[in-house]
Amino acid sequence: xxxxxxxxxxxxxxxxxxxxxxxxxxxxxxxxxxxxxxxxxxxxxxxxxxxxxxxxxxxxxxxxxxxxxxxxxxxxxxxxxxxxxxxxxxxxxxxxxxxxxx
Amino acid sequence: xxxxxxxxxxxxxxxxxxxxxxxxxxxxxxxxxxxxxxxxxxxxxxxxxxxxxxxxxxxxxxxxxxxxxxxxxxxxxxxxxxxxxxxxxxxxxxxxxxxxxxxxxxxxxxxxxxxxxxxxxxxxxxxxxxxxxxxxxxxxxxxxxxxxxxxxxxxxxxxxxx
Numbered sequence: 079x080x081x082x083x084x085x086x087x088x089x090x091x092x093x094x095x096x097x098x099x100x101x102x103x104x105x106x107x108x109x110x111x112x113x114x115x116x117x118x119x120x121x122x123x124x125x126x127x128x129x130x131x132x133x134x135x136x137x138x139x140x141x142x143x144x145x146x147x148x149x150x151x152x153x154x155x156x157x158x159x160x161x162x163x164x165x166x167x168x169x170x171x172x173x174x175x176x177x178x179x180x
Numbered sequence: 181x182x183x184x185x186x187x188x189x190x191x192x193x194x195x196x197x198x199x200x201x202x203x204x205x206x207x208x209x210x211x212x213x214x215x216x217x218x219x220x221x222x223x224x225x226x227x228x229x230x231x232x233x234x235x236x237x238x239x240x241x242x243x244x245x246x247x248x249x250x251x252x253x254x255x256x257x258x259x260x261x262x263x264x265x266x267x268x269x270x271x272x273x274x275x276x277x278x279x280x281x282x283x284x285x286x287x288x289x290x291x292x293x294x295x296x297x298x299x300x301x302x303x304x305x306x307x308x309x310x311x312x313x314x315x316x317x318x319x320x321x322x323x324x325x326x327x328x329x330x331x332x333x334x335x336x337x338x339x340x341x342x
Binding site for chain 2 (some may be wrong): 080081082083084085086087088089091092093094095096097098099100102103104105106107108109111112113115116119122123126127129130131132133135136137139140142143144146147148149150151152153154155157158159160161162164170171173
């Protein structure tokens with residue numbers, strides 16, 4: 079069986095599942111961010127694959143570009159928030175950050 | 181099996197295995213470095229999908245920007261001298277069961293769906309095509325993204341400096 083759309087979709091599905099696993103299981107907020115990056119990458123693979131094998135022209139690749147830009151913005155904001163949390167609570171473990179105000 | 185298939189399986193293996201190491205490794209710095217290989221593998225998959233510009237952007241933005249940012253976060257929020265750089269896990273068993281079921285359902289639906297596939301035409305350089313599309317059909321989204329990026333950077337700087 080030659081490599082086609084399904085192969086790329088399988089890779090992106092596995093990547094998505096592992097990102098979800100990281101988000102659910104890891105305590106460290108930065109590991110949660112890495113899981114989000116994995117999920118965004120898997121979505122991007124899908125967009126580019128459908129742009130190649132579907133009938134949408136090059137719009138899929140452009141949407142992948144937009145997703146990359148939004149991922150950059152998200153990473154910057156999230157890192158700033160995590161740094162602030164660390165400054166205030168001296169921990170970045172998401173299971174310990176459960177108070178609204180101390 | 182031709183060369184394309186071989187290269188695809190190589191990049192897919194690199195992506196999947198290093199992503200597995202990212203989500204299972206105890207040391208968070210090692211996870212960040214395995215993420216580098218995941219991003220490289222995904223960039224290779226983009227090249228195989230004839231998206232040369234996206235692949236280069238992936239390398240520049242993800243490997244050059246986001247990964248460095250994540251490493252910065254790791255360095256600034258862990259006491260490097262202690263052993264605290266190891267990170268714990270929670271909900272291990274429910275997560276394995278739930279994600280396993282989810283991945284199984286998703287894989288089954290992906291494999292069994294009757295996708296309408298058109299045979300890909302021969303590969304062309306996409307940079308000029310994407311640029312034309314970006315400044316004609318998607319001009320509004322392009323401008324909005326520029327504003328979003330500017331606001332995000334200003335916001336990140338002001339949040340982090342407080």
